[in-house]
Amino acid sequence: MVSVKDIAAQCKVSVATVSKALNGYSDISEETRNMIKAKAAEMGYLPNMAAVTLKTSRTYNIGILFEDASNSGLTHEYFARVLQGIKSQAESMGYCITFITNRIGGKKITYSEYCRNRQFDGVIIACVEFNDPQVVELVNSGIPIVTIDHVFNNTISVMSDNVKGIRDLMEHVYAMGHRKIAYIHGYDSSVTRDRVTSFYRCVERLELDIPPEYIMECKYRDTARATKCTKKLLDLKNPPTCILYPDDFTAIGGINVIKSRNLKIPEDISVVGYDGISYALIHEPPITTLQQDSDRMGREAASHLIELIERPKTTLKEKYVIEGSVLIGNSVKNLH
Amino acid sequence: MVSVKDIAAQCKVSVATVSKALNGYSDISEETRNMIKAKAAEMGYLPNMAAVTLKTSRTYNIGILFEDASNSGLTHEYFARVLQGIKSQAESMGYCITFITNRIGGKKITYSEYCRNRQFDGVIIACVEFNDPQVVELVNSGIPIVTIDHVFNNTISVMSDNVKGIRDLMEHVYAMGHRKIAYIHGYDSSVTRDRVTSFYRCVERLELDIPPEYIMECKYRDTARATKCTKKLLDLKNPPTCILYPDDFTAIGGINVIKSRNLKIPEDISVVGYDGISYALIHEPPITTLQQDSDRMGREAASHLIELIERPKTTLKEKYVIEGSVLIGNSVKNLH
DNA sequence: TAAAAGTACGAAAACGATTAAGTAAATGAT
DNA sequence: ATCATTTACTTAATCGTTTTCGTACTTTTA
Numbered sequence: 001m002v003s004v005k006d007i008a009a010q011c012k013v014s015v016a017t018v019s020k021a022l023n024g025y026s027d028i029s030e031e032t033r034n035m036i037k038a039k040a041a042e043m044g045y046l047p048n049m050a051a052v053t054l055k056t057s058r059t060y061n062i063g064i065l066f067e068d069a070s071n072s073g074l075t076h077e078y079f080a081r082v083l084q085g086i087k088s089q090a091e092s093m094g095y096c097i098t099f100i101t102n103r104i105g106g107k108k109i110t111y112s113e114y115c116r117n118r119q120f121d122g123v124i125i126a127c128v129e130f131n132d133p134q135v136v137e138l139v140n141s142g143i144p145i146v147t148i149d150h151v152f153n154n155t156i157s158v159m160s161d162n163v164k165g166i167r168d169l170m171e172h173v174y175a176m177g178h179r180k181i182a183y184i185h186g187y188d189s190s191v192t193r194d195r196v197t198s199f200y201r202c203v204e205r206l207e208l209d210i211p212p213e214y215i216m217e218c219k220y221r222d223t224a225r226a227t228k229c230t231k232k233l234l235d236l237k238n239p240p241t242c243i244l245y246p247d248d249f250t251a252i253g254g255i256n257v258i259k260s261r262n263l264k265i266p267e268d269i270s271v272v273g274y275d276g277i278s279y280a281l282i283h284e285p286p287i288t289t290l291q292q293d294s295d296r297m298g299r300e301a302a303s304h305l306i307e308l309i310e311r312p313k314t315t316l317k318e319k320y321v322i323e324g325s326v327l328i329g330n331s332v333k334n335l336h
Numbered sequence: 337m338v339s340v341k342d343i344a345a346q347c348k349v350s351v352a353t354v355s356k357a358l359n360g361y362s363d364i365s366e367e368t369r370n371m372i373k374a375k376a377a378e379m380g381y382l383p384n385m386a387a388v389t390l391k392t393s394r395t396y397n398i399g400i401l402f403e404d405a406s407n408s409g410l411t412h413e414y415f416a417r418v419l420q421g422i423k424s425q426a427e428s429m430g431y432c433i434t435f436i437t438n439r440i441g442g443k444k445i446t447y448s449e450y451c452r453n454r455q456f457d458g459v460i461i462a463c464v465e466f467n468d469p470q471v472v473e474l475v476n477s478g479i480p481i482v483t484i485d486h487v488f489n490n491t492i493s494v495m496s497d498n499v500k501g502i503r504d505l506m507e508h509v510y511a512m513g514h515r516k517i518a519y520i521h522g523y524d525s526s527v528t529r530d531r532v533t534s535f536y537r538c539v540e541r542l543e544l545d546i547p548p549e550y551i552m553e554c555k556y557r558d559t560a561r562a563t564k565c566t567k568k569l570l571d572l573k574n575p576p577t578c579i580l581y582p583d584d585f586t587a588i589g590g591i592n593v594i595k596s597r598n599l600k601i602p603e604d605i606s607v608v609g610y611d612g613i614s615y616a617l618i619h620e621p622p623i624t625t626l627q628q629d630s631d632r633m634g635r636e637a638a639s640h641l642i643e644l645i646e647r648p649k650t651t652l653k654e655k656y657v658i659e660g661s662v663l664i665g666n667s668v669k670n671l672h
Numbered sequence: 673t674a675a676a677a678g679t680a681c682g683a684a685a686a687c688g689a690t691t692a693a694g695t696a697a698a699t700g701a702t
Numbered sequence: 703a704t705c706a707t708t709t710a711c712t713t714a715a716t717c718g719t720t721t722t723c724g725t726a727c728t729t730t731t732a
Contacts, residue, residue: 001452001688003687003688003689004688004689004690005688005689013711013712014711014712014713015688015689015690015712016690016691016711016712016713016714017710017711017712019689019690019691020690020691020711023690025691027709027710027711028710028711029709029710029711032710032711046449046452046453047453047688047689048390048455048687048688048689049386049453049454049455049689050385050386050387050389050390050395050455050687050688050689051386051390051687051688051689051690051717052688052689052690053386053689053717054384054386054387054390054687054688054689054690054716054717054718054719055688055689055690055691055716055717056689056690056717057717059386061434074410074416074417074419074420074423075413075416075417075420075614077411077413080410080411080416081410081411083410084410084411087410087435087437091435091437091439091440092439092441092442093441094440094441094442096434096435096437096454097434097435098397098432098433098434098435099423099427099432099433099434101423101427101432103427103428104427104430105428105429105430106430113382116337116382117382117383117385118385118432119384119385119386223618249614249618252615252618252619253618255620256618256620259620278411278585279588279615282559282585282588282589282592283588284591284592284595337718339717339718339719340718340719340720341718341719349681349682350681350682350683351682351718351719351720352681352682352683352684352720352721353680353681353682355718355719355720355721356681356720356721359720361721363679363680363681364680364681365679365680365681368680368681383718383719384717384718384719386717386718386719387687387717387718387719387720388718388719388720389687389719390686390687390688390689390717390718390719390720391686391687391718391719391720391721392687392719392720393687
């Protein structure tokens with residue numbers, strides 16, 4: 001491989017001059033700079049990242065923590081899109097992305113040890129059990145961090161606007177004439193709390209009378225559980241006219257139960273999902289859902305992280321909230 | 337950060353001794369080795385990867401090329417699962433994975449330049465336009481490579497068993513009594529060729545009489561196109577009793593058209609998908625499809641690549657074919 | 673008992689870049 | 703004309719490892 005030394009020899013200058021010329025130092029004349037650049041290009045020079053890193057402690061590599069208990073993170077379209085957004089933004093800013101793990105060969109190590117070992121310039125945390133002690137340790141390790149869909153008290157975070165998401169859905173459903181609205185929400189997490197809080201606020205503001213049986217809990221993507229919840233709702237003496245699900249997946253589970261009872265959607269009961277995955281669109285009927293702007297979330301996470309890496313701030317904590325938009329399908333009946 | 341030098345100082349030995357002790361060299365006594373190891377652990381020593389790489393040219397980092405024109409690779413569940421498989425296998429063998437790109441900051445560079453710059457020990461190519469000249473250049477660059485679902489003439493490849501996949505589906509459908517079987521296949525690629533060839537072989541062996549109108553072409557995941565194809569098939573004077581689609585996504589598109597004509601599935605017409613994505617299972621009716629063992633494909637790709645990295649072979653070309661299995665849903669009618 | 677072989681460690685040179693500090697020549701100020 | 707500044711380079715140290723080649727000491731062999 002061709003190194004600065006080779007270029008220096010060819011150009012009859014010192015390696016220092018080559019390095020400076022290539023890195024835009026001001027104490028190199030335009031003439032030699034151009035000469036060196038031309039020679040470097042001609043020789044197909046590429047800097048040896050390991051050497052650069054060793055000297056500067058910069059890797060231009062950002063780690064991304066993307067694991068959950070079920071290891072389904074990557075296969076979840078929402079997170080896949082976030083990842084895609086991170087990837088393209090980071091790459092356009094000159095960084096590459098590497099997955100973080102907590103085992104290296106046979107041995108278990110901590111996430112933060114891994115990051116230290118690989119010398120990531122920064123880390124994005126998404127789709128992980130945020131209360132895992134290892135994650136907490138990583139967050140406190142001092143490395144620049146951006147979290148997605150979770151707020152720690154000393155990191156930058158990029159959040160989907162869950163408050164507005166639920167509000168928009170509620171207002172849409174309300175505008176369609178629905179008053180008896182059930183909400184099957186996800187398990188406890190920052191995201192869920194925001195959504196549930198927003199739901200209750202809407203209930204209050206819209207002066208709805210929602211009986212406690214209308215509120216149920218169901219793990220995200222757990223279609224089996226969604227099925228059970230839906231059955232319970234349908235069996236109520238006073239069933240809802242519309243059900244909000246934690247996500248599109250569970251909504252489909254619910255729809256299947258409803259259909260199996262020979263009820264029609266949206267004629268007999270309305271259904272609303274969340275996420276806006278592609279399947280929601282081609283489902284029959286298309287599901288009305290809240291499409292999160294996951295690509296933008298990924299992009300913002302990457303750009304804020306890189307900004308933090310390149311010029312560290314005194315004030316660290318910031319929260320970027322990304323709005324989604326209601327995707328109107330045909331699963332909500334207009335009662336007017 | 338604690339370095340070998342620090343350990344050496346604490347242990348009153350030379351850095352050479354520390355390095356050797358930690359790397360299992362035989363010319364270190366058990367006694368000092370244990371002493372050094374204990375001290376290293378106590379001090380929280382982690383090797384500086386940049387320095388290791390600079391000296392040994394090994395990064396324990398494998399690059400993965402995972403792009404396609406539409407940038408939808410990651411959001412495709414099949415590829416997401418492959419990636420998941422690669423990730424866990426690689427990590428368990430002590431490697432981490434990084435995405436390959438062809439732009440670094442503002443500048444465009446080639447894939448192989450990127451790999452050289454980052455010094456990946458090896459590369460896995462999946463979900464990419466395999467005839468892209470840049471990809472060809474990468475394949476010929478000399479770096480250890482494993483390709484997924486595509487065969488080059490000098491790389492190891494991991495393929496889904498498309499021949500057996502189509503055969504299994506055809507035999508299943510045949511066993512259910514179908515004789516008029518239409519096949520909407522994907523666009524030209526190694527994968528498609530294998531499937532189409534297998535289809536025709538089955539037609540011959542099962543002595544089916546398939547009119548040319550039954551064979552159509554549709555880009556993978558292109559539901560709009562699948563819709564059109566399905567309409568044409570339904571409009572035939574002699575329509576098929578069963579339609580094979582390129583993938584589950586297009587199958588769902590087809591199903592929607594069929595349903596919109598007030599035909600029932602599987603009573604009036606049968607439908608078969610491919611891939612076995614999770615939507616296929618929760619769809620109503622569940623779609624009979626071929627579930628590719630994508631996790632295993634990813635794992636094999638990673639382990640063969642690492643084997644190739646760690647002990648280069650003289651004979652390079654190898655092809656590993658991974659079988660899938662028919663996932664029986666309720667979209668194929670039993671005609672008996 | 674002297675030579676050979678084996679054992680356990682150390683000195684020092686790499687790997688390929690960056691960068692502080694130094695220097696010589698050219699230019700500017702007084 | 704003298705000193706100060708600026709310009710355009712070079713020298714050399716350094717980052718944290720690995721690894722070759724010594725070396726000193728101990729043990730075995732003949």
